[in-house]
Amino acid sequence: MSAGAARGGAVYDRGYRPYEGTRGRRGAATFALYKASMRRALGIRRSWRQKVAPFVLLGVVTIPAIVNVGVGYVTRDELFDDRIEIINYRDYVGVSSALLLFVALVAPDVICPDRRQHVLPLMFARPMTGVDYVFAKLGAIATIIFAFSFLPQVLLFVGNMLVSDGALDYFTGHLDVLWKVPLSIVLLAAYYAVVGVAISSLTDRRIVAGAAIIGLFLVTSIAAGIFVGDFEAEEGESVAALLNVLAMPLYLRDLVFLGHVDPESPLAGVSNGGLLAILTYTGILLLGVAVLLRRYRWVER
């Protein structure tokens, strides 16, 4: 470059450079969509407004763990027969059902704009299929729900361990928690992700999808409550508890933690209640996936 050009600046036409590196196929495309969906759900590379909801919710679901550990720390020198326990691991999985609000907010945001803004033809012009699309979106939502449910549990476990009289004793005494908590949360995350994404796939309007998700959970839990009351009064059984779509992963959580239906659960007293809960859970999951595969069967016959 001449001195004159350096003083006055220069415009370079960098032209076009062919890509010579390695190139992935379906797996790479699916993983890329999974990452992009996670970023969108968490508000990453978006305005600060989009970041508020996920991280406020993460803060909210973490509060019980902080309070529990804090109380344990403050009372660590008191002579109690049993430690004061604000919340236990099983109940804490139930707190994660607060993530329903998050699902109602995020699942439509990750799904609906693709259809509304006609982005899907661009997606499916890439080396990926409708099945890849469905599992990338489901995976993204399920991963976030899992992370937001699991991180507070980790905080609770580590905090309890540190404020206990003997950290090693606490650890060895709660080994079952190390598989029961992740398994319960996997069941919860998969369920909410499938239901949320499947409902969102039925419309291209985010607000309609969000309202439908909340509505489904509220209406079925209220309906189940009404029917269970009647059944208890008349027959002492409450098979109608299975209508409660919101509580379904909690029935499975009880099976994981207790090995049977919780005696205080609305499902208690129903013969083979645990098996029925598993079948209903599986049925809802399969129905949701079937709806999604149908909605994104992109190849025209």
Add this chain to the structure above:
Amino acid sequence: MTGLIRPDGRLRPALETAPLLRIEGLTKRYPATTALDNLSVEVPRGRIGLVGANGAGKTTTFRLLLGLARATEGHIEVCGLDVARDPIAVRARLGYMPEHDCLPLDQTAADVVATFGELSGLPARAARQRASDILDLVGLDEARFRPIGGFSTGMRQRTKLAQAIVGDPELVLLDEPTAGLDPVGRDDMLALVARLGSFGISVLMATHLLDDVQKVCDYVVMIDAGRLVVAGATDSLLERTGTVTVDVGPSADVLVTALGRKNLPAHAIEGLVEVTVDGDAELDRLRDVIAELELPLYRLSTRLTSLDEVFLRRSEDSP
């Protein structure tokens, strides 16, 4: 089919020499209509115009090439790969720019193009680097961190083109790339399309604007009502008309009068003289008249048909 593909995703040399498209007996029927009817054509690499009126079957052809629709009958090969057998491998080699709006409006151009680069199989770092380079190439370097929702129509078209080529495709399908653009934006877009050929990217441009095709395409496939009208190199389709255009400066009227006296039909149009000549003998007589009048001869050329004329005539001829 994987044996035909190198680890970097490129085709083995045997396929690199294959025709760009080989379509045999392609038919696509819907319950109410036949979109494509026994279409057969073989197309070389380069810049190809897919021409037809609205509803001629252009978009259906694109959907079939992308493997997003199944042919009722027939066979398609893209770059030597069978679309029905391995649509994923075909799509890995294609870029696609739809006619309609298709961009997420709340994201920046850089994010959108990088994401589609990754979806095309590029590693994340390479996708972001290429997104930056490609947006620079299409003239959106300064706007790349702005949300697409604030873009003009021309900027959105450029972003659509950028996402189509970020994956370094062998063939890019452009559906009406100049739709909705003003004359300047249209010329800019056509200049970009013309440059793609020099990058080693073949182009299949669907349009009903024959003028666009004539400007940038070196091969034309014309379809009408799902049937092939004509296919061939653009130059070979632009036939000589038997009309000669002469530029003699401001003396056009003098020349027209003189040619009339010599029984050579001529008329002046916008300062030029158009003369109908039949064979070399009449062309010599035209030259002699200009010489006798001692007029300056700035240009003498044979006028070619336009693609519009070719399309209209061939459409009428086809069954």
